[in-house]
Amino acid sequence: MKATAKAHTNIALIKYWGKRNEALILPTNSSLSITLDKFYTTTTVEFNKEQATDEFYLDGQQVNEKEQKKITKFLDVIRKLAGKQEYAIIHSINNVPTAAGFASSASGLAALAAAATKAIGLAVDRRMLSQIARRGSGSACRSIYGGYVEWQKGEKSDGTDSYAVPILDAKEWDLTVLSVMLESKPKKVLSREGMKRTVDTSVFYDGWLQSVDNDLSIVKQALAVKDFEMLGTVVEKNALKMHATTLGADPPFLYWQSGTLEVMEEVASLRSNGIQAYFTIDAGPNVKVLCEPKDEQQVIAALNSLVAVREIFVCHPGPGVTYVPT
Numbered sequence: 001m002k003a004t005a006k007a008h009t010n011i012a013l014i015k016y017w018g019k020r021n022e023a024l025i026l027p028t029n030s031s032l033s034i035t036l037d038k039f040y041t042t043t044t045v046e047f048n049k050e051q052a053t054d055e056f057y058l059d060g061q062q063v064n065e066k067e068q069k070k071i072t073k074f075l076d077v078i079r080k081l082a083g084k085q086e087y088a089i090i091h092s093i094n095n096v097p098t099a100a101g102f103a104s105s106a107s108g109l110a111a112l113a114a115a116a117t118k119a120i121g122l123a124v125d126r127r128m129l130s131q132i133a134r135r136g137s138g139s140a141c142r143s144i145y146g147g148y149v150e151w152q153k154g155e156k157s158d159g160t161d162s163y164a165v166p167i168l169d170a171k172e173w174d175l176t177v178l179s180v181m182l183e184s185k186p187k188k189v190l191s192r193e194g195m196k197r198t199v200d201t202s203v204f205y206d207g208w209l210q211s212v213d214n215d216l217s218i219v220k221q222a223l224a225v226k227d228f229e230m231l232g233t234v235v236e237k238n239a240l241k242m243h244a245t246t247l248g249a250d251p252p253f254l255y256w257q258s259g260t261l262e263v264m265e266e267v268a269s270l271r272s273n274g275i276q277a278y279f280t281i282d283a284g285p286n287v288k289v290l291c292e293p294k295d296e297q298q299v300i301a302a303l304n305s306l307v308a309v310r311e312i313f314v315c316h317p318g319p320g321v322t323y324v325p326t
Ligand SMILES: O=C(O)C[C@@](O)(CF)CCOP(=O)(O)OP(=O)(O)O
Pocket: 011, 012, 014, 015, 016, 017, 025, 031, 103, 105, 136, 137, 138, 139, 140, 191, 192, 281, 282, 283
């Protein structure tokens, strides 16, 4: 059987930063993201009895042994749920500018989860699909839905209550998310390793855990009343606290580079000139700047004036996972 699915990447407003269970990818805290319109992955999966192993092609190239093993481990979860022992050929196309440095794992694993479950004949609802995608990469579980999405961390040790739920539809509140790409050097600490080192060693990690739930409830209040200043203020604080935890880890690390700070300072000066703009930063030096569509051009112009800025991708809230004809 063959199936194709398309999933968009997402940007966390309240960060997922820590696991309570590595094997099942269960988080220490709940998170909330915006699924974006511009960046997505389209994945086709075909299971057949003659296939001796899984073969994974990303943008036309077969991936290396290490990536292949990760995909096979993920497909084993789906094979187990389906009670089948067939292998697959997978073709994934990332409509995520490689320069974008976007965590295309979120859109990639969400699209793979949707296409593979359909191709193997496993009927799943979106809640189950989110749980399955989570086993591939935590943030992927949020890309099952469009718009504004909360990943409820859940309490159970088996993870059956750890999945994403839709909070607000993409068209209910149009915000601008500017993905600001900097002249950056390769990332040294991947999010999975950075998260683990922080949880295991950071003297600031308890402070993160004590304040993240309150940040989440403020974001949900802001979404309910569409208060952009309330949203942006707590989103920026949450990102700063997440990155502060990395400085307290052993050995310490910091995702920011000089260009990161330049953008942060420019966003602050925009606000002092009365333009509502806020930043968030993930596990890398690039910055995402939030603003209202009416201010988009002014904010883009201000950011483009910075030497460190290489490219800006203009995004808006986008759709959840869809199946496309193969
Ligand atoms: O997206 C967020 O909430 C915040 C982050 O991007 C970091 F800033 C974490 C993403 O982590 P992910 O790649 O999903 O980790 P995995 O579960 O180890 O695969």
